[in-house]
Amino acid sequence: MSQLDNTLKLLGITDTNIQVFGTREEFHGRGSGRKKYLVIQAELTYTLRRYPSCGYNTLHPNGHKLTHVHIAGPMDRPVILELNKQRWRCSNCHSTCTAATPVVSTNHAIGHGLATHMLKLASKSLPAKTIASLTGISTNSVQRILTANIHPHLSINLCFDEFRSTHGSMSFICIDADTHKSVKVLSDRLNRTIKQFFLSQYSTAERAGRWIPFTLNV
Structure with a gap:
């Protein structure tokens, strides 16, 4: 060789x-x-x-x-x-x-090896700009790869609620019942908006078997 x-x-x-x-x-x-x-x-x-x-x-x-x-x-x-x-x-x-x-x-x-390396750097909580500087590619490219490969974890215990946001309109919020961290805030509380978010972000297996208390006013 x-x-x-x-x-x-x-x-x-x-x-x-x-x-x-x-x-x-x-x-x-x-x-x-x-x-x-x-x-x-x-x-x-x-x-x-x-x-x-x-x-x-x-x-x-x-x-x-x-x-x-x-x-x-x-x-x-x-x-x-x-x-x-x-x-x-x-x-x-x-x-x-x-x-x-x-x-x-x-x-x-962008090669597979470099993409894997970027994910490892991201796991150390390095910001996209720092990862871009270390790898020599653009921040936008780093962000695209991280978005495509890092999938959010959906807790088994979730809380749904609604709240009054801007201009008196009602918005939707989903919270992790175990950590009390926000999962997602949606600009409205419509059924189709909520369904579309969970269908697009999580697999059938991830959505199954969730315990969800909620307080939505009718």
């Missing part, structure tokens, strides 16, 4: 279809957010004979697609994998496809 390929192994990337051919350092960002990045130049290619959609054995190489993937690296240096992905074209359905890797989801720019 070459020293360049060993670089990927040290970063936890074991996909043998990725071949490294160079590294460089470059700066990204502005002002206080400007950072030095380690850029790893690599190619992703393998043998693919049948197009995944139509199943015909009519695939032909069709160049490459250059992508940039943020991956987990040393704490003092964010890392970008500059990955040149093999493309193919199907002469049967005239569609194209691009090589895929377990390192990152299709059409995404």
Whole structure:
């Protein structure tokens, strides 16, 4: 194994279809957010004979697609994998496809390893801005990943109530009966609003078997 390929192994990337051919350092960002990045130049290619959609054995190489993937690296240096992905074209359905890797989801720019690292940092109660600074990606990207992967816990014991809020209108509040912490405040007390919140935020299993005392005026 070459020293360049060993670089990927040290970063936890074991996909043998990725071949490294160079590294460089470059700066990204502005002002206080400007950072030095380690850029790893690599190619992703393998043998693919049948197009995944139509199943015909009519695939032909069709160049490459250059992508940039943020991956987990040393704490003092964010890392970008500059990955040149093999493309193919199907002469049967005239569609194209691009090589895929377990390192990152299709059409995404943040690797799974880095996303996992961000979740670990979030578990230490670090704010999104600090996580963004440590990982070299934007605060908005950090927030999107945390929102997509951190699911709120629904207590078994809940309290529902209503209260008068702005302009005399009635709002809905849900409280954890064990910790007395607010779960959610909704701007109205309509049945459909309350149902939509719980249906969209929690699974059937999470919603089942809850003990809910409530005092809603009719």
